[in-house]
Amino acid sequence: MPEPVPVVAVPVPVEPEVVDPRSLLTWKRGAFGRTLIYTQLQQQGVEGGDIHRIIDLLTPVYNFRKSHPEHMWEVGFHEDGRLAAFTLKVSPVEIYDINDLDTEAVLQRREIETFTETKTVRGTIDISLFGALAEEPQTAVLAGKLAKVFAWDIDFYKDPRQGDHFDMLVEAKYVRNDDGVHFLEYGEILAARYQGAFDTYDAFAFDAGDGELGYYNSEGKSLVREMMRSPLKLQRVTSRFNKNRFHPVLKRRRPHNGVDYGAPRNTPVMAVASGRVVRAGRYGGAGIAVEIKHRNKILTQYFHLNKIAKGVHVGSRVKQGEVIGYVGKTGYATGYHLHFGMKRNGRYVDPLAQKFPPSTPVPQELRGAFQTKVAHYLTQIDGVDNRNVLVRKAGDSAGEKTSQAD
Ligand SMILES: [Zn+2]
Structure with a gap:
């Protein structure tokens, strides 16, 4: 019988705790505004030579003549009051750091972590699509994207009625930086459904092989028609x-x-x-x-x-x-x-x-992949909502009817 192997405690390598040296600094913050950056930094006790050094380092990446009050600056000092670092935040995704201002200062663009999530947005029309999306960030952009998806079927200036309901899945891009998570912008609308007093329409984004997203109804028919209904958005x-x-x-x-x-x-x-x-x-x-x-x-x-x-x-x-x-x-x-x-x-x-047919449908060989995608989107759209019962009743004929301008 072999001797039992003694249990030896293997030391687990301890990850050295990384301390961001910038977190040890004392920071002063301000916005670019009417006052010159030079004056603002001078007021924080930064010496003229250092201010010029900061400005020189930033000049290749930043146009000081186009300074905007939304552009923020931060200046960091050591405990003993020596100047240590400077940061310029042009936007949540464009941030420049200058570290080691007391020795060999270098300018770096900060690595920004962005990520995309699929967001479900639901709304009910009171007066307008715009109003129904008022709580969302970048309302006008989102309303425009939805209107574009249904542009061939719904005239968003004329058709929507009070009580109409819509649901959509939209890509939302976020940025994560030291002060938290910020919404950045919308990506594509992946799926949308509009239940109007006049009809119900579905739209599903799908790449039918040409590398571009097109919108189709649940039967794979394109929402895009050969001709638009009118050359004007607001038609009378x-x-x-x-x-x-x-x-x-x-x-x-x-x-x-x-x-x-x-x-x-x-x-x-x-x-x-x-x-x-x-x-x-x-x-x-x-x-x-x-x-x-x-x-x-x-x-x-x-x-x-x-x-x-x-x-x-x-x-x-x-x-x-x-x-x-x-x-x-x-x-x-x-x-x-x-x-x-x-x-x-x-x-x-x-x-x-004139009646114009919808453009090319999802090709036969991609129908399977399309239906899988549609089923996936529908689960997300229906989600917690049980309005789907109503939708099925309204029929799957979405996109079939061509309403005519009166
Ligand atoms: Zn005329």
Whole structure:
């Protein structure tokens, strides 16, 4: 029988406790403001030579002429009052440290830890989408992202009603630094559901193989349509397409080959689909006009503009939703409005009567992966909420209906 092996206590290496030398310093803080940084540091007892040294070290990374009251400085002193360190906080992610100011000072950009979490945001419309998100940081950015996801189905200026409910999963980026965790910015909306008085819509972000996130309904149909419903975000039809209209300026019967949208001066006008600009400039009674040629022999016209957007000229390519000009009343126009015309195969058609199919759905070979993702998102969206019962009842036809502007 072998001798029992004596138990030997193996010393566990003790991690030396790391003490941040900066934590031993006495810090004074201030904001860049109207007072020069020089004066502020002088008031803290920093000598002129040291101030110049700090400014010289920071100059390559910081423009002192663009100082802003949100930019913070901190100066650290040893116990005996000697100057030790300086920190510049431009933002929660842009922080510069100068250590060892009493010896060989070096400037370092601080390593910042950022992380992304999926955040669930729910809201109920009282007056507007904006109001429903008022409690969230960067309200306008978040409202804009949600409006963009549903841009083809919901007109957020017109459609939302009191009591409409929405849920979304959105990436939220945070930064962790010495004074805690700060919200930084939103990433992509991963999933969203809008339960409106008019209909229910679902949107799920998915990369269908081209490296970019697109939005699809639960059946994998794209939310993006070949054409947007309107070239204006805020739409108010003041005159419809009419083959036999009495023209208010010309005082005679003349077909109205398009739709007029009343809108304030300089309201941005968007290209309803991507295409190539074939006209950009003065065009008789149309005033300042833009015409865009799209796929499938479709041409769109935007008349009476106050001005054309920068970069838009004959031959330039524009993307769907890109601002191409601003509402005006140039040419034969009684008031500020946009005349929006459409030609198919060279003939005028009523833009409001056209139906455009959604663009490419999730390809067949990725359907499985897509459904898995949707199921995953739905569990998160439904979460603690049991509103899903109601949603199922409302039907899974989200994205199917194309509501028409009235
Ligand atoms: Zn018109």
